[in-house]
Amino acid sequence: ASRGYDADFDAHFLRWMLSDGAGAVQLSGIDQAGKSILPGLRIRLKWIHQRSFSGDYPVCMQLGLSADRQRGHLDYPSWADAEADGALALRQDIRLLPHLFDIGIHEYVKLVRDKWVDPARISHFLCHYSSEKFIPVVEDLLDQAGLSIARERWFSNLAWRGNTGAASILIMLAEFLQTKTLTAGDQILCYVPESGRFMTAYMLLEVETDDAASRQDMLLRSQPTNAYVSDEPAAAFTTGIAVQARSQELSDTLDAEAIGPPHDPAQAPQGLAPLLTELATIWHDYRSRVWRTPLVSALRERRFDTQDYINWTAHWIPQVREGTKWMREATGSLSGQYAPLADLINLHAGEEQNDFQILFEDYRKAGGPVADIEALRRNPGGEALNAYLHGLAATVNPIGLLGAIYIIEGTGQRIVPALLPLLRASLPLPADAFRFLEYHGHNDQHHLQRWLVAVSLALDCDNRGRAERQIVDTARRTAALYLMQFHHAKEYES
Structure with missing residues (x-):
C-alpha cells in the first residue's frame, strides 16, 4: 500500500x-434454448x-x-x-x-x-x-x-x-x-x-x-466414374450402384488423419514401446508431408492423369528394383552376432526380389512407352534415397536400415491403400494396371509384422546399446529422402 x-x-x-x-465452446449445434445455432x-x-x-x-x-x-x-x-x-x-x-x-x-x-x-x-x-x-x-x-x-x-x-x-x-x-x-x-x-x-x-x-442427403448427392455428382453407361435401365442401375460404392470408398480414404503409424506403440511387444513411440512421431510428420506433395495433391484434387501415373511408375520401378540389392548388401555387412537377423532379412529380400517386375507390367499396361526396363531412371529424389541406402548398407553392422524399412514398408501399408482408390477413380485404366499397389497394400502388413521380429532380434544382439538410436536416425533420414522422391515424381518426366 x-x-x-x-x-x-x-x-x-x-x-x-x-x-x-472466461470462455468455452461447446461442440453442439443446439443453443441453450434448444434452437439450431x-x-x-x-x-x-x-x-x-x-x-x-x-x-x-x-x-x-x-x-x-x-x-x-x-x-x-x-x-x-x-x-x-x-x-x-x-x-x-x-x-x-x-x-x-x-x-x-x-x-x-x-x-x-x-x-x-x-x-x-x-x-x-x-x-x-x-x-x-x-x-x-x-x-x-x-x-x-x-x-x-x-x-x-x-x-x-x-x-x-x-x-x-x-x-x-x-x-x-x-x-x-x-x-x-x-x-x-x-x-x-x-x-x-x-x-x-x-x-x-x-x-x-x-x-x-x-x-x-448439415443435410446428409445433400452431402451424398454432391459426393456422387463430384466423383468421376469410368463405368460404361448405356440406355438400358438395368445397365444404368448397375452403374449407379458402382458409382455409389466407389464414392463411399473414396470418402473413407480421403482423410489423411485416418492414416496412423505402421505400429501402434500402445500395442507394442515388451520393450519396444519407446522405440515405436519415437518412430511414430517421425511417421506422422512424414505422412502429413507426403499428403501435401504435388503428386498426392493432384490426386486428391482430380488433376492426376494417366501420363502422371506413367511418369511416377517409370521413376519408381528402378528404385524398387534396388530394394533387395541394398538389403542383401546390408546382410553381408553384418557380423556373426547378427546371423539370425541376416537370415530374416535375406528371406524378406528373396520374397520381394521380383516385385519390380509387377510394377513394370503395370507401367506398360498404363501405356508406358519404354519396353527395356534397363532404360528407366530414378528421379533425383529416388537417386538420393538409393545412394543413401546403398552407402549405409556398406558400413559395418548397418542396423539403422531397419528404420529405412519401417518407412518404406509403412508407405506401402499405410499411404498406398489410401492412394489406390483415388487412382482407380481418376484414371481410365484396367484394374490390372494397379497390381503392384494392390499387392503391397495387402502384404506389407505381414512384412511389418516380420519387421517387429527383426527389430527384436537386432536389439537382442546389440551389445553396445546403439541399435535404437541408429534405427530412429535412419528412419528420419529415409523419410526425408522418400519425401523428396514423392516431390520429384510430379515435377520430372521420364
Missing part, C-alpha cells in the same frame, strides 16, 4: 491490458497447429522477479520485502512482443507452404491480440510474406470484450458464430499468439452443409 501505483511500465502494461473473463450448417474443426518457442527467447511474461530481473522473490528476507521491491508484480517485457508476432507469421507461412492453409480460401480471420496497436504489426508481417488476408475478413471483439487472455479466442469465436452470417464452404482461421513463453497456435474450421 505504501508504494501506491508507482510501478514500472512492464508491470503497468499487464495491469491495464488484461481483463477478467446454424440451421442447415455445421462447423468442422479441420486441424489445430501449435508450436512452442520457449527455448528460443527469454521469458516474456513473469511473476516473482524484481524489475531488473536480478533477484527472485525467495532472495528477500520476507514476502513483504519482495513485494515492496516489486518482485511480486506480474510483468511483461513488451520489447520482446514483436518477436512473438514474427514467429507466428513464420509458422503461418509454413502452413501455407505445406498446403494446410490457402489464404485465398480464408473467409474469416479471428486474430487474438492484446491491443489494437498490434493490428498493423500483424498486417505488415502478412504483407511482407505476400500472404495477406483482407482486413474486411478480420474479426475481433477486443474493443468491447477486452483482452481476456487464454479465454479470448473462445469468447471471440462464440460471438462470431452468434453474429455473423455463414455459408457452406466458408473457412475460419483462428490465430492465437501466447506471450508467456512464446507459443503460437492456429486452428482452421470449415462450414459445411
Whole structure:
C-alpha cells in the first residue's frame, strides 16, 4: 500500500491490458434454448497447429522477479520485502512482443507452404491480440510474406470484450458464430499468439452443409466414374450402384488423419514401446508431408492423369528394383552376432526380389512407352534415397536400415491403400494396371509384422546399446529422402 501505483511500465502494461473473463465452446449445434445455432450448417474443426518457442527467447511474461530481473522473490528476507521491491508484480517485457508476432507469421507461412492453409480460401480471420496497436504489426508481417488476408475478413471483439487472455479466442469465436452470417464452404482461421513463453497456435474450421442427403448427392455428382453407361435401365442401375460404392470408398480414404503409424506403440511387444513411440512421431510428420506433395495433391484434387501415373511408375520401378540389392548388401555387412537377423532379412529380400517386375507390367499396361526396363531412371529424389541406402548398407553392422524399412514398408501399408482408390477413380485404366499397389497394400502388413521380429532380434544382439538410436536416425533420414522422391515424381518426366 505504501508504494501506491508507482510501478514500472512492464508491470503497468499487464495491469491495464488484461481483463477478467472466461470462455468455452461447446461442440453442439443446439443453443441453450434448444434452437439450431446454424440451421442447415455445421462447423468442422479441420486441424489445430501449435508450436512452442520457449527455448528460443527469454521469458516474456513473469511473476516473482524484481524489475531488473536480478533477484527472485525467495532472495528477500520476507514476502513483504519482495513485494515492496516489486518482485511480486506480474510483468511483461513488451520489447520482446514483436518477436512473438514474427514467429507466428513464420509458422503461418509454413502452413501455407505445406498446403494446410490457402489464404485465398480464408473467409474469416479471428486474430487474438492484446491491443489494437498490434493490428498493423500483424498486417505488415502478412504483407511482407505476400500472404495477406483482407482486413474486411478480420474479426475481433477486443474493443468491447477486452483482452481476456487464454479465454479470448473462445469468447471471440462464440460471438462470431452468434453474429455473423455463414455459408457452406466458408473457412475460419483462428490465430492465437501466447506471450508467456512464446507459443503460437492456429486452428482452421470449415462450414459445411448439415443435410446428409445433400452431402451424398454432391459426393456422387463430384466423383468421376469410368463405368460404361448405356440406355438400358438395368445397365444404368448397375452403374449407379458402382458409382455409389466407389464414392463411399473414396470418402473413407480421403482423410489423411485416418492414416496412423505402421505400429501402434500402445500395442507394442515388451520393450519396444519407446522405440515405436519415437518412430511414430517421425511417421506422422512424414505422412502429413507426403499428403501435401504435388503428386498426392493432384490426386486428391482430380488433376492426376494417366501420363502422371506413367511418369511416377517409370521413376519408381528402378528404385524398387534396388530394394533387395541394398538389403542383401546390408546382410553381408553384418557380423556373426547378427546371423539370425541376416537370415530374416535375406528371406524378406528373396520374397520381394521380383516385385519390380509387377510394377513394370503395370507401367506398360498404363501405356508406358519404354519396353527395356534397363532404360528407366530414378528421379533425383529416388537417386538420393538409393545412394543413401546403398552407402549405409556398406558400413559395418548397418542396423539403422531397419528404420529405412519401417518407412518404406509403412508407405506401402499405410499411404498406398489410401492412394489406390483415388487412382482407380481418376484414371481410365484396367484394374490390372494397379497390381503392384494392390499387392503391397495387402502384404506389407505381414512384412511389418516380420519387421517387429527383426527389430527384436537386432536389439537382442546389440551389445553396445546403439541399435535404437541408429534405427530412429535412419528412419528420419529415409523419410526425408522418400519425401523428396514423392516431390520429384510430379515435377520430372521420364
